[in-house]
Amino acid sequence: MQKNLAILGAGKMGRTLAMGLARVHAPFNFFIYNPTQEKARALAHDVQGSVVPLLNQLANIDIVLIACRPQQFSQLALELKPLLKGDELIVSIMAAIPVHTLADKLGVSKIVRMMPNTPNKIGLGVNLFFFSPTVSLPERTSILNSFALFSSVFNLEKEDFLDICTAFTGSGPALIFEWARLMGEILVQRGIAAHDAHKMVNQTFLGAATLLAGQGKSPLELREEVASKGGVTVEALKVFADSGMGQIIDKATQQAYLRGKELEKLL
Ligand SMILES: NC(=O)c1ccc[n+]([C@@H]2O[C@H](COP(=O)([O-])OP(=O)(O)OC[C@H]3O[C@@H](n4cnc5c(N)ncnc54)[C@H](OP(=O)(O)O)[C@@H]3O)[C@@H](O)[C@H]2O)c1
Structure with missing residues (x-):
């Protein structure tokens, strides 16, 4: 079944991942938000998705992929928190921001931390994952399978392993x-x-x-x-x-x- 996936941040990595998922026809309808709207429009065009011109126009989203820089997250969280129902799956690719901070700032509990790298552009990426305990097994499998369609995936047991590995695979x-x-x-x-x-x-x-x-x-x-x-x-x-x-x-x-x-x- 198709899920509604919002990509918040159409920069280098948000674009790379959306393009990867679209290339392999992963089962998502894409909704793209980016402060500089041309970037959102270009990416939405390339993945045959929809532009979300203003964040408060996000609706009926199943998965939110946060792809801004860590320094930009506090501002995004302020605007995003009131828009979330609470049952969305949040996938953060931001380095350094831990599950507990994401959960606090967004008021949701289903958090996935992901650490991708640029070779995802050519289907040779390394994507590390850490799932918070509230993410169900079917949800974990669905996320891992979607990214495994175009690059390699690693499911890490401890959150700190993701931070340790970031310097080796992300950087x-x-x-x-x-x-x-x-x-x-x-x-x-x-x-x-x-x-x-x-x-x-x-x-x-x-x-x-x-x-x-x-x-x-x-x-x-x-x-x-x-x-x-x-x-x-x-x-x-x-x-x-x-x-x-x-x-x-x-x-x-x-x-x-x-x-x-x-x-x-x-x-
Ligand atoms: N690049 C890598 O190799 C790599 C690898 C692993 C993980 N990551 C992670 O990926 C994230 C993005 O990195 P990047 O290299 O793609 O950076 P980037 O090219 O600077 O992209 C960041 C994007 O976020 C947008 N943005 C800014 N404020 C926002 C907000 N409030 N809501 C939504 N989007 C917002 C920016 O839009 P504007 O241009 O309009 O400001 C920009 O398009 C970082 O957290 C980084 O830790 C990157």
Whole structure:
């Protein structure tokens, strides 16, 4: 049965998820609200949904997907709370805002926290979920199945796991893009034409990621296939180890987690 799904926030991620769901004909009627109306109109057009020009025109909604930034949520909550009947399922993709704050600010109890990432654009996303206890099993299954139609889904047992994983999967693509950017820049500094340098790096990431995904081998096994004893790769890996590559990843992801806790306190 078709459900009425309101997407509040037609920015980068709201658009990506709505487009993903529409592409696979997930069973939703889309209602799009965004303060800048052109964005709502463009997305509603692309998913064959309806524009909601003003928030107070939302009606008969089953699921509300909140896709604004955490800093924009307090304002949205003030306007949204009086419009909710109380039995809607709220799906928040906002980093950092915990279930109890969402429930308090919206006056509803059925809350789903979701952490998507940008590869959802091409059907290769990672979508993490945490369900509040009041969300029924059929509702959980229906949400997980809808997103699993176009990307991978992970149902986490503890809310803190979602916050821990956010830096790895939600932010993860940015960390990988930064690594690719730096590798490309260094090649250019060493004389390789920019066009070739970036293409080489991108193709290396694509090839390596495809091996990781498809070979049933661990990252360590795949690494060992490249790093033969006494060869050139081991020298580069030694520098990674000596420079504390693991600690850098640990520190960066921990810092992102702590920023989430800070944002939570600002609400
Ligand atoms: N980008 C990612 O890779 C990523 C990954 C995982 C999770 N997320 C989460 O996704 C959320 C959105 O991120 P984003 O990258 O898509 O940001 P974004 O492109 O800035 O989109 C935010 C959208 O929310 C709209 N908005 C602002 N106030 C609103 C309100 N009161 N009601 C409804 N919509 C409102 C904005 O509209 P205007 O332009 O008119 O202000 C904008 O279109 C964030 O909470 C973030 O934590 C993002």
